[in-house]
Amino acid sequence: MTPTLLKNNQEIFLIQKGHVIEINGMTKNIEDLEAMMKFMLKQQNSYLNEDDIEHTMSHVLGKENSAVVLIKTNWLFSFSVEITM
Numbered sequence: 001m002t003p004t005l006l007k008n009n010q011e012i013f014l015i016q017k018g019h020v021i022e023i024n025g026m027t028k029n030i031e032d033l034e035a036m037m038k039f040m041l042k043q044q045n046s047y048l049n050e051d052d053i054e055h056t057m058s059h060v061l062g063k064e065n066s067a068v069v070l071i072k073t074n075w076l077f078s079f080s081v082e083i084t085m
Contacts, residue, residue: 041053
């Protein structure tokens with residue numbers, strides 16, 4: 001292995017490691033947002049139990065044509081909130 005190739009491999013490794021750290025941070029942020037939304041749903045709708053809240057969240061997040069988008073892949077996390085009337 002040449003010094004140039006070794007240096008390139010080290011740079012690639014550092015970039016990949018930084019990317020993993022960034023994605024992990026974004027994952028934590030999304031989990032925190034989901035927890036906050038569940039908390040708000042529970043406060044505003046005290047009659048809902050945990051199963052109702054989970055069902056509501058999965059229903060809203062699963063809507064294809066809604067304003068809510070939750071894409072979980074290894075590379076992209078996107079989240080927005082739907083307001084229904």
